[in-house]
Amino acid sequence: MTTSPAPRIPEAVHRRRWAILGVLMLSLLIVVLDNSILNVAIKTIATPAPTGLGATQSEIEWAINSYTLVFAGLLFTAGLIGDRLGRKKVLLGGLVVFGIGSALAAESGSPGQLITYRAVMALGAAFVMPATLAVLMNVFERSEQPKAIGIWAGGVGLAIAIGPITGGALLDHFWWGSVFLINVPIVLVALALMVWLVPDSRDPRPGRLDPVGVVLSVLGLVLLVYGIIKGGELADFTDAKVLATIVAGVVVLIGFVVYEKHSDHPSLDVTYFRNKVFSAAMAAIALVFFALMGVTFFGVFYTQSVRGYSPLESGLLMLPLAAAQMIFAPRARLLVDRFGNRATTTAGMLLIAATLAAFAGFEADTPIWLLEVVFFLMGTGMAHIMTPTSVVIMQALPREKAGSASALSNTFRQVGGALGIAVLGSVLATSYRGGIEGRLGALPPGLRDTAGESIEATLGIAEKLGPRGQALVTPAYDAFLHAMHVTALWGTGVALIGALVVAVFLPGKSPAAEAGEREPELIGTGD
Numbered sequence: 001m002t003t004s005p006a007p008r009i010p011e012a013v014h015r016r017r018w019a020i021l022g023v024l025m026l027s028l029l030i031v032v033l034d035n036s037i038l039n040v041a042i043k044t045i046a047t048p049a050p051t052g053l054g055a056t057q058s059e060i061e062w063a064i065n066s067y068t069l070v071f072a073g074l075l076f077t078a079g080l081i082g083d084r085l086g087r088k089k090v091l092l093g094g095l096v097v098f099g100i101g102s103a104l105a106a107e108s109g110s111p112g113q114l115i116t117y118r119a120v121m122a123l124g125a126a127f128v129m130p131a132t133l134a135v136l137m138n139v140f141e142r143s144e145q146p147k148a149i150g151i152w153a154g155g156v157g158l159a160i161a162i163g164p165i166t167g168g169a170l171l172d173h174f175w176w177g178s179v180f181l182i183n184v185p186i187v188l189v190a191l192a193l194m195v196w197l198v199p200d201s202r203d204p205r206p207g208r209l210d211p212v213g214v215v216l217s218v219l220g221l222v223l224l225v226y227g228i229i230k231g232g233e234l235a236d237f238t239d240a241k242v243l244a245t246i247v248a249g250v251v252v253l254i255g256f257v258v259y260e261k262h263s264d265h266p267s268l269d270v271t272y273f274r275n276k277v278f279s280a281a282m283a284a285i286a287l288v289f290f291a292l293m294g295v296t297f298f299g300v301f302y303t304q305s306v307r308g309y310s311p312l313e314s315g316l317l318m319l320p321l322a323a324a325q326m327i328f329a330p331r332a333r334l335l336v337d338r339f340g341n342r343a344t345t346t347a348g349m350l351l352i353a354a355t356l357a358a359f360a361g362f363e364a365d366t367p368i369w370l371l372e373v374v375f376f377l378m379g380t381g382m383a384h385i386m387t388p389t390s391v392v393i394m395q396a397l398p399r400e401k402a403g404s405a406s407a408l409s410n411t412f413r414q415v416g417g418a419l420g421i422a423v424l425g426s427v428l429a430t431s432y433r434g435g436i437e438g439r440l441g442a443l444p445p446g447l448r449d450t451a452g453e454s455i456e457a458t459l460g461i462a463e464k465l466g467p468r469g470q471a472l473v474t475p476a477y478d479a480f481l482h483a484m485h486v487t488a489l490w491g492t493g494v495a496l497i498g499a500l501v502v503a504v505f506l507p508g509k510s511p512a513a514e515a516g517e518r519e520p521e522l523i524g525t526g527d
Contacts, residue, residue: 016197017139017140017144017148019197020135020139020197020198020199021136021139021140021148021151021152023190023193023194023197023198024132024135024136024152024198025132025151025152025155026186026189026190026193027091027095027128027132027190027194028128028129028132028152028155028159029155029159029162029186030095030098030128030183030186030187030190031098031125031128031129032155032159032163033159033162033163033166033183033186034067034102034121034125034163034180034183037163037164037166037167037170037179037180037182038063038064038167038179040163040164040167040168040171040179040300040311040314040315041167041171041176041179041311042060042297042300042301043300043301043304043305043311043456044171044176044311045060045063045111045114045176046060046454046456046457047456047460048460051176052176053108053110053111053114053176054111055111055114056111056453056454056457058230058453059111059112059115060111061297061421061422061425062111062115063111063114063115063118064118064297064421065225065421065422066115066116066118066119066122067118067119067121067122067125068122068414068415068417068421069122069218069221069222069225070119070122070123070126070218071122071125071126071129071410071414074122074123074126074127074214074218075126075129075130075408075410075411075414077209077210077213077214078090078094078126078127078129078130078131079130079134079408080209080210081127081209082127082130082131082134083134084209086200087131087134087135087138087200088131088135088194088198088199088200089200090127090131091127091128091131091132091135091194091198092191092194092195093124093127094124094125094126094127094128094131095124095128095187095190095191095194096124096187096191097120097121097123097124097127098121098123098124098125098128098183098187099124099183099184099187099188100120100124101117101118101119101120101121101122101123101124102121102180102181102183102184102187103180103181103184104117104120105117105118105120105121105177105180106177106178106179106180106181107177108177121180121183129410130410132152133149133152133390133394133409133410135198135199136148136149136152137394138199139199142395145391145394145395146333146336146387146391147330147333149387149390149391149394150329150330150331150332150333150387150391151329151330152390153325153329153330153332153383153386153387153390154325154326154327154329154330154383159322162322163315164311164314164315164316164318165312165315165316165318165319166179166182166315167179167311167315168310168311168312168313168314168315168316169312169315170182171310171311171312172310172311172312209265210260210263210265210266212259212263213256213259213260213263213266213268216252216253216255216256216259217253217256217268219252220249220250220251220252220253220255220256221249221253221415222249223245223246223248223249223252224245224246224249224250224253224419225249225419225422226245226249227242227243227244227245227246227248227249228246228419228422228423228426230242230245231246231426231430237426237430256268257270268408272396272408275396276505277392277396277505277506277507278392278393278396279505280501280502280504280505280506281388281389281392281393281396281502281506282389282393282408282409282412283412283498283501283502284345284349284385284389284498284501284502284506285385285386285389285390285393285409285412285413285416286412286413286415286416287349287416287494287495287497287498287501288349288352288382288385288386288416288495288498289413289414289416289417289420290416290417290419290420290423290424290491290494291352291353291356291420291424291491291492291494291495291498292352292378292382292417292420292491293416293417293420293421293424294420294421294423294424294425294427294428294487294490294491295356295359295424295487295488295491297420297421297424297425297428298424298425298428298483298484298487298488299359300314301454301455301456301480302359302362302480302484303317303371305455305456305459305480306364306455306477306480306481307364307368317368317371317372317375318375319375320372320373320375320376320379321375321376321378321379321382322379323376323379324375324376324377324378324379324380324382324383325379325380325382325383325386327383328379328380328383328384329382329383329386329387330387331383332344332383332384332386332387332388333387333388333391335384336387336388336391340507340508341388341392341502341506341507341508342502342503342506342507342508343508344384344388345384345385345388345389345502345506346499346502346503346506347381347384348380348381348382348383348384348385348388349381349385349495349496349498349499349502350381350495350496350499351377351378351380351381351384352378352381352382352385352495352498353492353495353496353499354377355374355375355377355378355381356378356488356491356492356495357488357489357492358370358374358488359374359484359485359488359491360484360485360488360489360492361485362481362484362485363481364477364481388506389409389502390409392506393408393409394409420491420494423490424487424490424491427483427486427487427490428483428484428486428487429453429454429483430483431479431482431483431486431487432452432454432455432479432480432482432483433452433453435475435478435479435480435482435483436451436452436458436475436476436479437452439471439472439475439479440452440458440472443461447461451472455476455477455479455480458472458476458479459472459473459476462476
């Protein structure tokens with residue numbers, strides 16, 4: 001007969017733990033909401049002024065990646081600062097900065113300003129995201145953590161649902177900047193509730209900050225992703241400047257790992273990755289977001305540019321994906337208990353691969369209900385990947401290092417997403433340019449390059465040319481659909497690699513779970 005471990009959470013905190021989780025999910029909501037809203041607004045922002053900013057595909061990618069790169073680069077340090085100074089303090093500070101950045105982004109007068117203010121928003125978000133999971137780990141007992149993390153992951157699905165619908169409704173009635181301004185009232189509500197409900201916690205033995213590591217990680221990521229985006233823009237990855245930038249990024253990131261390995265106060269403790277299960281969980285998160293973020297990028301153009309749906313209708317089409325995450329993320333732990341981490345997560349990755357492959361068969365007249373089924377299955381797969389891997393990662397490290405564990409998890413998610421947008425966005429741009437170039441010969445040389453950048457650029461020029469430009473519309477649709485098919489197959493390949501990784505390295509069903517004697521521990525490390 002086994003005895004339950006003594007509770008380590010103060011009774012007053014334990015009693016309000018679910019209310020605290022609600023506040024944490026509201027904080028998470030605005031960080032995820034921002035990206036899902038922006039996905040719907042991409043087409044509007046690409047439209048010339050006064051409707052949008054006339055952003056090129058490269059500028060749109062940077063509006064997304066300026067956020068993800070700053071976010072990913074600062075997460076290491078944000079997690080450490082939260083562990084050192086107190087998670088509640090950094091949550092409050094991060095929300096304030098995020099709110100200010102949102103207000104500035106709403107008033108951007110050019111793509112350059114939007115990219116800059118998105119980076120300010122990312123600065124705040126970097127302190128919010130890891131602190132939410134770190135606080136969660138310090139208000140729930142270990143036995144309740146998988147359930148709480150499942151609900152937390154389901155909050156991502158809620159944000160995915162609310163974001164596009166809210167963004168579409170705002171774009172139907174207001175100017176494009178309203179999709180950022182909507183964050184401000186949510187921030188104010190979250191701040192008030194957080195001051196009232198959320199307890200503070202910190203690591204009693206925090207590490208020192210690591211400015212050299214932060215600079216190396218941000219510099220390496222920016223160089224790498226910039227090189228990939230530039231390669232797609234030029235439709236030539238063998239260009240000397242493109243190759244030099246990519247190689248420089250890889251070298252700096254290798255230098256970052258070497259420096260962290262020999263530092264006595266690393267922002268990224270590379271010894272964590274000696275645990276193959278921990279490393280596999282991180283790889284799974286990175287790979288699934290690599291595939292999904294890249295596909296989401298072209299999905300917006302498919303539904304709006306090719307199928308002709310409005311931003312609001314495009315947002316509503318994402319509902320099945322969000323609903324599936326909300327339904328299955330909190331329940332994924334039940335499948336883990338029954339079948340183990342390996343089977344649950346591998347099945348999730350294979351389902352993601354199948355849904356991405358389905359995009360390779362979509363045409364301009366594919367029944368829309370098929371797209372809805374694919375989105376629902378995609379959300380189901382996501383739920384059965386995110387919850388198990390998040391539990392593995394968060395329970396792999398001691399409770400005192402919750403900020404660091406959360407920061408690592410979110411870093412890999414953001415880096416995977418950023419590289420997915422960069423790599424698959426570049427594949428899309430390269431394939432599109434290759435498919436449309438032969439039909440642009442009648443255009444003046446100056447317009448030819450611009451028209452080849454994206455389907456929006458081609459359709460924009462076709463509209464300006466009037467009746468003469470109508471000849472470009474059908475070739476633009478055909479070139480985009482071919483490019484989408486190619487990109488979807490690349491995403492499928494990445495998801496299959498992820499399935500292989502988790503099938504080989506994640507643990508199966510624990511003996512304890514099989515015996516039904518005690519709550520399963522995914523990685524047997526003490527707190």
